Amino acid sequence: MFYNLLTPLAAEWTVFNVFRYLSFRSMAALITALVISILVGPRFIAWLRRLKCGQYIHEDVAAHASKAGTPTMGGLIMIFSLSVSLLLWADLTSIYVWQTFFVCAGFGLVGLWDDLSKLHRHKNRGISAKAKFSGQILVALVAMWFLMDNPAYSSKLFIPFFKDWTFDLGWLYLPFGVFVMVASSNAVNLTDGLDGLAIGPSIVAALVMSIFIYITGNVRFADYLLVPYMPGVGEVTVFCAAFIGAGLGFLWFNAYPAQIFMGDVGSLSIGGVLGYLALLAKQELVFGVVGGLFVAETLSVILQVGYFRWTGGKRIFRMAPLHHHFELKGVPESKIIIRFWITSILLGLLALSVLKLR
Numbered sequence: 001m002f003y004n005l006l007t008p009l010a011a012e013w014t015v016f017n018v019f020r021y022l023s024f025r026s027m028a029a030l031i032t033a034l035v036i037s038i039l040v041g042p043r044f045i046a047w048l049r050r051l052k053c054g055q056y057i058h059e060d061v062a063a064h065a066s067k068a069g070t071p072t073m074g075g076l077i078m079i080f081s082l083s084v085s086l087l088l089w090a091d092l093t094s095i096y097v098w099q100t101f102f103v104c105a106g107f108g109l110v111g112l113w114d115d116l117s118k119l120h121r122h123k124n125r126g127i128s129a130k131a132k133f134s135g136q137i138l139v140a141l142v143a144m145w146f147l148m149d150n151p152a153y154s155s156k157l158f159i160p161f162f163k164d165w166t167f168d169l170g171w172l173y174l175p176f177g178v179f180v181m182v183a184s185s186n187a188v189n190l191t192d193g194l195d196g197l198a199i200g201p202s203i204v205a206a207l208v209m210s211i212f213i214y215i216t217g218n219v220r221f222a223d224y225l226l227v228p229y230m231p232g233v234g235e236v237t238v239f240c241a242a243f244i245g246a247g248l249g250f251l252w253f254n255a256y257p258a259q260i261f262m263g264d265v266g267s268l269s270i271g272g273v274l275g276y277l278a279l280l281a282k283q284e285l286v287f288g289v290v291g292g293l294f295v296a297e298t299l300s301v302i303l304q305v306g307y308f309r310w311t312g313g314k315r316i317f318r319m320a321p322l323h324h325h326f327e328l329k330g331v332p333e334s335k336i337i338i339r340f341w342i343t344s345i346l347l348g349l350l351a352l353s354v355l356k357l358r
């Protein structure tokens with residue numbers, strides 16, 4: 001809004017030129033979203049407590065018993081503060097910003113549907129896996145239509161570390177893109193099982209993606225770093241910054257010991273939008289590195305279930321996803337969380353090294 005209202009005044013008062021700069025607006029968006037979530041958090045948590053929107057806790061991991069009744073659906077704090085911050089600081093004529101917001105809100109709605117139905121049903125049972133999956137695929141298909149409708153769209157995959165290697169998926173890019181978003185959404189959901197475990201690596205991934213998005217939208221940087229240029233995409237940096245601010249604000253309350261969980265409304269929207277950002281920045285494969293922690297958590301479930309069926313009852317891990325394995329081995333929750341964060345920071349740095357190592 002400030003961009004649209006105030007930059008026209010720059011001809012008379014040069015000070016308003018500052019609203020043109022992506023860097024300035026991104027910082028402001030981050031701080032605004034952070035402050036809003038910290039301000040609304042306590043009221044929202046108290047309101048959820050009054051409504052008795054507490055989390056059902058499984059009996060299998062004893063250490064979690066004390067978490068019973070912790071309010072869930074904290075993802076709504078993030079989506080609210082992100083929305084207000086975007087309204088203030090983004091260029092509201094940017095189609096890319098609206099499309100990215102649609103993906104975030106669309107996946108969020110599927111998650112909210114699940115969260116709300118869990119409240120009304122017995123023992124944490126939300127909507128059916130089929131309904132959840134269909135909702136995710138629907139949102140992802142619309143997102144793919146946004147991408148493929150763009151004249152600057154490319155169905156090529158850029159192979160990290162090899163500047164001349166590309167792989168054209170052609171029409172297969174459509175199912176591939178849907179897969180990236182839906183898998184990412186579910187992977188963040190699986191990871192969201194300890195305080196701050198999902199939001200920390202999500203903030204790191206958003207930070208890395210914001211750098212790639214900024215470069216993709218800047219003709220000089222894109223050319224210099226051999227990244228495909230997409231005019232106008234740079235504005236999504238403001239979205240990423242607001243997302244990071246909202247995530248940090250949520251972490252304020254979700255940090256161990258958590259006062260609130262993000263719920264599916266948080267995990268599905270975060271995962272879905274991170275996948276979309278990777279497609280937008282044409283960093284689909286690099287995203288596998290940035291989100292390596294989410295990949296590892298998902299793989300642990302696939303391996304565990306596969307091995308269990310194959311051997312007729314044996315397990316590789318004490319329990320999947322991976323964080324439960326460490327919990328059951330007696331590693332304290334806060335240690336697992338911080339170690340997973342450190343791993344995700346390392347993976348983020350590794351992904352960024354792709355920029356120059358070609």
Ligand code: 57M
Pocket residue numbers: 055056057058060061064067072073189190192193194195196197254258260261262263264267301304305315318319320321324
């Ligand atoms: C949701 N939800 C958390 C909270 C959060 C196929 C199978 C691997 C699926 C998996 C599963 O259901 N995963 C998806 C995980 C739950 O958190 C809520 O859910 C939202 C995210 N969707 O925002 O609202 C619990 O996680 C804990 N939590 C925190 N802090 C947080 O900030 O402590 C969450 C956020 C909360 C709280 O205790 O109640 C969850 O884990 O349920 N299923 C599992 O992960 C189960 N694993 C399992 O059955 N493994 C088997 C096979 C199937 C692979 C095996 O290894 O043999 C475990 N889930 C739990 N206990 N809770 C089993 C043990």
